[in-house]
Amino acid sequence: MRSFAIKTGATLLTIGATMLSAVFVTSHLKNPSAPLQPPVLSGGQTASAGGVTIGPSVHSSDVQPVTSTYAS
Amino acid sequence: MPLNRSVESHHFEAMGTSCSVFAVDQSRTRLLEGEFWVRRLGARLTRFSADSELSKLNAAAGSWMYVSEELESMLQTSLNAFEMSGGLVNVAVLSSMVAIGYARPLTEGPLALALDDARPLPSLPEVLSVRSGAARLERGAGIDLGGIAKGWMADRLCTILGPNSLANLGGDLRASGPGPNGSGWPVGVANATLMLRDQGAATSSVRRRRWAKVHHIIDPRSGLPADSGLQEVSVVANTGYEAEVIAKTALLLGPDFAPAYCASHALAWWLSE
Secondary structure, X not given: OHHHHHXXXXXXXXXXXXXXXXXXXXXXXXXXXXXOOXXXXXXXXXXXXXXXXXXXXXXXXXXXXXXXXXXX | OOOOOOEEEEEEEEOOEEEEEXXXXXXXXXXXXXXXXXXXXXHHHXXXXXXXXXXXXXXXXXXXXEOOHHHHHHHHHHHHHHHHOOOOOOOOOXXXXXXXXXXXXXXXXXXXXXXXXXXXOOOHHHHEEEEOOEEEEOOOOOOOOHHHHHHHHHHHHHHHHOOOEEEEEOOEEEEEOOXXXXXXXXXXXXXXEEEEOOEEEEEEEOOOOEEOOEEOOEEOOOOEEOXXXXXXXXXXXXXXXXXXXXXXXXHHHOOOOHHHHHHHHOOEEEEEO
């Protein structure tokens, strides 16, 4: 009788864990509309200024720069 | 450009290059504190002084050595750069630097070439171990932090200078905050002026530090000066350190692959063949 109860309990525990896992997985589906990581810029999202290709998070200007990047 | 707020600037020579710092609504004393920080840390990270912390780490190869918080962070950053670049940015480059005669500052003149001694660089994670407060190099391995140090330091220097500041260490720079008039810091990148806000920029080139038909940009796949077909790359990224890694990686990838790499990693870029 005790053996039967243990087997039944183990079976119910396994089924329960499987069902809970299924619920968890289905409620945490990967968002198919999430942005690519790392972000990939399409051709239409870039601009050009002075030969520099510029993504959407950077803006060019015609003001005098305070400093520059250069090779040293 | 009309400056709506007071911008303090300061220029100095350190780490063998020209440095500039700018800050909005800060005292000159704050900028001088930044210069002292650069000089102190630069002296600890140079490979040209036997007494520097980096030289002691190189000399202690084969055993663990206690390291400062700054060097530990920079070594961890170097490991991250190795991963980020697919192994193309590798600070375990000291043996190649010696092989090309760059074992002392170029102001003292390069030493004799020994290109036959150059070998492909080892995988950095296999020769560098870092744990809290300590680091270990495998025997025979040596580190030159190079541009990684400048990018990392520019990022940190901005936290010293204030929330609205810009640090340029030999062309590796970080711009923090909204800039003098709220639209970003105007920074020259190749022939354009870009407004940077909480972003960094860097340039990697084989046109500078050239002598005897060699230069200082080492391709880790050969251990020799790079010959990818690209001469110079400038990049804007989220930090100065990232810009440095992306610029050097693109330069080593060459003209066929660099555009796609930059398109997926950089915020703005310029490639010169």
